[in-house]
Amino acid sequence: MRKWLDPITTAWNGVITHKLRSFLTMLGIVIGVGAVITLMSVGRGAEEQILTNIQSLGSNLITVRPGAFTFGGVRGGVSQTLTIEDSQAIAGQVPNIAAIAPSYTSSLQLVYGDSNTDSQVTGTTPEYMAVNNLETAGGSFFSYDDYQRSNKVVVLGTNVADTLFGDTNPIGQQIRMGTIIVRVIGVLESKGFMFGSPDDAVYIPLTAMQQTVAQPRTPQGGRIVSAISLTVSDESHTQSVIDSITSLLRTQHHLTAMAEDDFNIMSTEEIAATFSEAMGTMTLLLGAIAAISLLVGGIGVMNIMLVSVLERTREIGIRKALGARERDIWGQFLIEAAFLSFAGGIIGVVGGWGISFLIDSMGIMTTLITPDIVILAVSVSVGIGLFFGFYPAWNASRLNPIDALRSE
Amino acid sequence: MIKLENITKTYPMGKRELTVLSGINLHIKQGELVAIMGPSGSGKSTMLNLIGCLDKPTSGNYYLEDKEVSRLSGGELAQVRGKKIGFIFQTFNLLPRLSALANVELGMRYVGGSDRKKATEALVRVGLEERANHRPTELSGGEQQRVAIARALVKNPPLLLADEPTGNLDSKSGEGIISMLTSLHAEQGITVIMITHDANIAHHCQRIIHLKDGEIVTEETA
Structure with a gap:
């Protein structure tokens, strides 16, 4: 029993007899691990938040866009192939669709009094609200009646409303949009930060939009739209709906069997997966930056251990005279280094956890600590201790006992 | 117990070689109490280090309890030191941050593991049980x-080596140490070899x- 305990008590004695030095050695690891935990938790938190936002669009949302549209890849030369007629065909022929809304998006200038902004204006149908899970914070979305009558009414995203109106209540106000005057009838609830957030969008009946923007047409006379979004009645039908739409649109667009799709269908799930991957890379990058400080901490461990070996040359000589083999000495210093960096790792985890909790609770950013980050950080810190402790320990073990005993 | 056959030890000194021991032949029987004397640089410490398995001879054979040890590996020599040999140094060589008891325990650390009970017993034998927790x-x-x-005795070695054990002590405590070593030898039959400058x-x-x-120039037997 004692025989097993001896190396650990020896290492422990080495640590506590040099308290300040041990503390400083650990500090490098503490800061490194703390930085890894904090930055990774920020990355994971952002990832989680964006995924939640995407999910808030509705998990059964499907978006059809023209051309070979890929996330992450190059989005070049988008062909204008999608039309209102396509949307009508889908609505009429594909089963299990809860709601469908074609939309045409164009950048337009909005002016109210002295303020003006360029905004992505989306002309669409009243179903768009239900399809995209939008909620109004004030006023209402435009109605089917507005759509039929081409009423010049708009619904603003929160950011647009803030930019144009500041503290003024925008509901009922008239603004200029492109060449026409429109009336604000609603402001949307915020959806939070994400790519293409409705917070930055403006919605108008597609019929009204056509009065200021000439909606392009295909050679066959179809009215081109930027996207068709739809929801399936049940998530389990997502794939079958995607398949049906694909074959329907291929027929509509007269594509030969060899031709590639001239449209792209994405479900929320796929978008979420793509984002998740991108955010994962970002988190990893943050972690890698923090890992540099962990590396510096490891070099600190090595430095201190080398000094420690020098300073304890005589002790090593005494131990060797008492029968310590090379591996006993080697083990002693290695355990000491591993112990220091392990303890530093644990303190770093606690510290990093505290900091990321503070960041979260002060509302700076959402953070998320997952067990894998903790396990990774602690095991990496122990690994660093072993790696950087190896050379000093090896040095110590090879000291000649006579020279070591003679040293002062 | 100890048999040195034609032992030489040389150290490289720049391009030349420094011969510290040349052709030592020595036989020490179990239970002997031997003093090694000689001027500084005569090779006393080197010889004691070789006997103590802290060093290897350049040539020659060294039999410890009939076993040739001069060609053993570092790890095997360490084992021999741990089991067979107790060292007493002029400068004591205690670990300054450990208590007396912990220092004595260290004597067993690499041979069978620390044992508080035996360490306490060894402290009793040298009459220091009351100072066990002092540094x-x-x-x-x-x-x-x-x-x-006590640290040397705790593992009950057959051989005790002392390199000027009284060199840093006043004469009164020096006498105490010598009488302790002689009585250990007399009562327990431990083989003791010590280096000393003091003819008394x-x-x-x-x-x-x-x-x-x-070289060994003379040998006296009491």
Whole structure:
């Protein structure tokens, strides 16, 4: 029993007899691990938040866009192939669709009094609200009646409303949009930060939009739209709906069997997966930056251990005279280094956890600590201790006992 | 117990070689009390280090308890040191941050593991049980050397090597240490080899070996 305990008590004695030095050695690891935990938790938190936002669009949302549209890849030369007629065909022929809304998006200038902004204006149908899970914070979305009558009414995203109106209540106000005057009838609830957030969008009946923007047409006379979004009645039908739409649109667009799709269908799930991957890379990058400080901490461990070996040359000589083999000495210093960096790792985890909790609770950013980050950080810190402790320990073990005993 | 056959030890000194021991032949029987004397640089310490398996001879054979040890590996030599040999140094060589008891425990650390009970017994044998929790800096020189003796004794080695054990002590504590070593030898039959400059101390021993320039010049038997 004692025989097993001896190396650990020896290492422990080495640590506590040099308290300040041990503390400083650990500090490098503490800061490194703390930085890894904090930055990774920020990355994971952002990832989680964006995924939640995407999910808030509705998990059964499907978006059809023209051309070979890929996330992450190059989005070049988008062909204008999608039309209102396509949307009508889908609505009429594909089963299990809860709601469908074609939309045409164009950048337009909005002016109210002295303020003006360029905004992505989306002309669409009243179903768009239900399809995209939008909620109004004030006023209402435009109605089917507005759509039929081409009423010049708009619904603003929160950011647009803030930019144009500041503290003024925008509901009922008239603004200029492109060449026409429109009336604000609603402001949307915020959806939070994400790519293409409705917070930055403006919605108008597609019929009204056509009065200021000439909606392009295909050679066959179809009215081109930027996207068709739809929801399936049940998530389990997502794939079958995607398949049906694909074959329907291929027929509509007269594509030969060899031709590639001239449209792209994405479900929320796929978008979420793509984002998740991108955010994962970002988190990893943050972690890698923090890992540099962990590396510096490891070099600190090595430095201190080398000094420690020098300073304890005589002790090593005494131990060797008492029968310590090379591996006993080697083990002693290695355990000491591993112990220091392990303890530093644990303190770093606690510290990093505290900091990321503070960041979260002060509302700076959402953070998320997952067990894998903790396990990774602690095991990496122990690994660093072993790696950087190896050379000093090896040095110590090879000291000649006579020279070591003679040293002062 | 100990048989040195034609032992030489040379150290490289720049391009030349420094011969510290040349052709040492020595036989020490079990239970002998031997003093090694000689001027500085005569090779006393080198010889004791070789006997203590802290070093290997350049040539020659060394039999410890009939076993040739001069060609053993570092790890095997460490084992021999741990099991067979107790060291007592002029400068005591206690670990300053450990208590007397912990220092004595260290004597068993690499041979079978620390054993508090045996360490306490060894401290009782040198009459320091009341100082068990004191650190070396809180002990007198004589007391420190007694702790060192306890550390050497705790594993019951057949051979005790002392390199000027009284060199850093006043004459009174020095006498105490010598009488302790002689009584250990007398009562327990431990083989003791000590280096000393002090002829009075040497005359407590059964045999005195005089070294000069790396050779044994005379041997006296009491």
